[in-house]
Amino acid sequence: MTVQSKFKRVISRILKGIGVTLLIAIVAGVIYEEVGRRRDLKRLPQIGQSVDIGGRNMNIYCSGEGNPAVILDPPGNEPGYHWSHIQPEIAKFTRACWYDRAGVGWSDPGPYPRTSVEMAKDLHELLNRAGVPAPYVLVGASSGGTNARVYNGLFTSKVAGMVLVDAAHEDEMTRGPAYARGYVFPRYLWYPLHLVAQGSTRIGLLRLLAPSAHLPEEPSQRTRQQINRALGQQPKSIAATLGNAAWPDSLEQARSAAGLGDRPLIVLTAGIASIPRLPGEPPMDPEMMKERWAYHQVWMHEMQAQFVKLSTRGRQVIVKDSRHAISDEAPEAVINAVREVVTLVHEDRSKSSATQTVKN
Numbered sequence: 001m002t003v004q005s006k007f008k009r010v011i012s013r014i015l016k017g018i019g020v021t022l023l024i025a026i027v028a029g030v031i032y033e034e035v036g037r038r039r040d041l042k043r044l045p046q047i048g049q050s051v052d053i054g055g056r057n058m059n060i061y062c063s064g065e066g067n068p069a070v071i072l073d074p075p076g077n078e079p080g081y082h083w084s085h086i087q088p089e090i091a092k093f094t095r096a097c098w099y100d101r102a103g104v105g106w107s108d109p110g111p112y113p114r115t116s117v118e119m120a121k122d123l124h125e126l127l128n129r130a131g132v133p134a135p136y137v138l139v140g141a142s143s144g145g146t147n148a149r150v151y152n153g154l155f156t157s158k159v160a161g162m163v164l165v166d167a168a169h170e171d172e173m174t175r176g177p178a179y180a181r182g183y184v185f186p187r188y189l190w191y192p193l194h195l196v197a198q199g200s201t202r203i204g205l206l207r208l209l210a211p212s213a214h215l216p217e218e219p220s221q222r223t224r225q226q227i228n229r230a231l232g233q234q235p236k237s238i239a240a241t242l243g244n245a246a247w248p249d250s251l252e253q254a255r256s257a258a259g260l261g262d263r264p265l266i267v268l269t270a271g272i273a274s275i276p277r278l279p280g281e282p283p284m285d286p287e288m289m290k291e292r293w294a295y296h297q298v299w300m301h302e303m304q305a306q307f308v309k310l311s312t313r314g315r316q317v318i319v320k321d322s323r324h325a326i327s328d329e330a331p332e333a334v335i336n337a338v339r340e341v342v343t344l345v346h347e348d349r350s351k352s353s354a355t356q357t358v359k360n
Helices: 004-042 116-131 144-152 187-202 207-208 224-232 233-243 247-255 284-310 332-357
Strands: 049-052 057-063 069-072 096-098 136-139 160-163 263-271 314-319
Touching: 049 116, 049 224, 049 284, 057 116, 069 116, 069 144, 096 116, 116 144, 116 207, 136 144, 136 332, 144 160, 144 263, 160 207, 160 332, 187 207, 207 233, 247 314, 263 284, 284 314, 314 332
Parallel strands: 069 096, 069 136, 136 160, 160 263, 263 314
Antiparallel strands: 049 057, 057 096
């Protein structure tokens, strides 16, 4: 046997060994992930009900009685449990529901792309199959406001009114300070990022690299923030965040969505600028701080004020003592705004019924 033949045989054996090792690692990773998911369900028992929307399940939690039902859409990629301190208060005067978007909380992952249009279609199917009758008052915080606007554009007849809670604006990626915009991946990377994120989840890689959040063993000792954080650090939730690169498309979808006509709208706007800073990071440079405060004035009085024009009955409320996280820092402002919109919807119905009676 020639030296060249021996060399080829050695290389072949090495490659086969690597292949077998990778296969074993992948199988072990899949098992590791499955065990981890079962542990997650024991550690974080489901709140809500799973509803099959066509081959995958989404989680929704509702309580209270009355119509219109209020649908709460959380900010960012947070679970619907974000609203768990506000939803019971709204449920005292009408039906109120929060839900988990695909891949978040107790909902299964969804297919690519994860834009506001796809999320709105998911929500529409979820509400139909869960038996929550329309019309709805949509409440959207931050990016949840983008989803609410897109839902209204797609399913206008299903929407009775809206509350936007410091909602994302379609111009924020161009008008905001450069350091606060975040990185936008090139479009050609969006689908590969989705595939990598989902693949890394299935083989247990994300679970291995991202340890679960601390959570007290005794459920009564857990805070809402701890539960939110633990849900958000599940591998599938991290994957959903990593695969959300199509956010610029969602903003454009909101830009082209229809308005509310004469249906009631309240726009809640943070009165205090949020200063993005990582733990341990030094204070922001004075010039950057000045730029951030200047932008916040534009945010309050120009960009957020533009939302009011989405309805002929729109109204802006600046929540003076709150930063961007109004639902955390001023939950009563959200509850009061929802109550006002629900009351206006009831008044509209009464007027419509009275007019109809006179005609007859």
